Amino acid sequence: MEMQRRQSFSQFLIGTASLERPSFFYAYSGMWLHLLLSVPVLVFAFQIPLLDTLIPMAISSFSLGAVIYSILSREYGLLVNVFPYALSLGRAVDPGLVGYSFVLLSIIIGLASGYFLLSREYRRFTREVYDGDESGVPLWITVTIGCTLILLFLYGVRLLQL
16 A cells, blocks of 8 residues: 655645646746846846946845736735835846935745745645644744844844934
8 A cells, every 4th residue: 555645845845736826836937037037137128237236136036026926825014025126126227326325124024935935835745735733934934034034133223324
């Protein structure tokens, strides 16, 4: 008798049925599509150096993915990622337009949103795959993300004082 293999968390996030994709799949796909299309456009069409384009567009693409997820999953609190999307896009187009403090704020919002998004999906995964067990993200991940957010915030405050 062969034991049925349980679905992994990554399979759960991306979906296994071709027509029934979860909102995370569309957010993830949208993020990569935005990044892969926007960077060459900015580098080749607008002659912006690659490094000046890549970092802000990575933040912008992640924020767009969070906005897509927010709309599809009806988690409207994640629409706060419109702010980092606009700031990062502005930074990519004109680096003098947006200062480093705002980029740091965008990273903080993105990191916190990513944590909440993944922890929500992980709870849903454990509930659906493991029959009602809603254990959350491991504590060490929560503590690490929390400490990183605090350090980024303190660094941002220090940048404002300079």
